[in-house]
Structure formats: C-alpha cells, structure tokens
Amino acid sequence: MRVAAAGPLGSVCPGDAEATAAVLALLEDPEPEVRAGVLGPIGASYVRCPDVDDALFSLTGSEDFTTPLSAVCGLVLRKDTxxxxxxxxxxxxxxxxxxDHRLHAIWRREWSRDRP
Known part of the structure; x- marks a missing residue:
C-alpha cells in the first residue's frame, strides 16, 4: 500500500502540508521499495519544496547506489544550491x-551549467 501511494505523492506541490508530510514519511521508510516508489517521481520533478529538498540531500549518503542517485538527480533538476x-x-x-537515465540528466544539467 505504501509503495502504491508513493508515486502520486511524488509530485507534491509546495504549500500542501499533508502531502509534504506524507512524502517525508515515505522518504524515511525502512523499506527500499517504498523509498524508491517516491524517489522516482520526486527525482524527476522540478517542483521545489524546502523540506523535501532537505530530505533528498540527506538521502545522498545512503549505502545503496540507486537511492542517492535519485536524490542527487532531484537536487540537480531543482537547481538546489x-x-x-x-x-x-x-x-x-x-x-x-x-x-541510467538519471546519470544522463545529472550530466546534462552539470554540462549546461558549466557553459554560458
């Protein structure tokens, strides 16, 4: 059930406190499938939400590779500092x-950032 809920919540908009709280809870879920379910849509979203951005940054230190990859992709797309x-x-x-498409998104954004 948590995995099914993760996808739609992944495109949470700033200002929706309930959806933001639900996304943050899913990003802290102990099950990797649940985190992946919300990281996919969030990692591909340009929507900025400071609490979610902070959660993404905290996930960049995860042990597996796919969790930090999705988190980094999300931060790059959001142009987070x-x-x-x-x-x-x-x-x-x-x-x-x-x-991986996320690596390509990171590379494209980094390449275009370094070029005037």
Missing part, C-alpha cells in the same frame, strides 16, 4: 548503472 556537493557525494558509478 547543494547539488554540486550531492553530485560529488555520489562518487564512482558502479558497473551496470552507466546508462
């Missing part, structure tokens, strides 16, 4: 993830 630090935290890309 901590995006460069989050990208640096991501570290080396493990085998099998080289063609």
């Amino acid at each position: 901590r995006a460069a630090e989050a990208v640096a935290r991501l570290g080396a890309v493990p085998p099998g993830h080289e063609d």
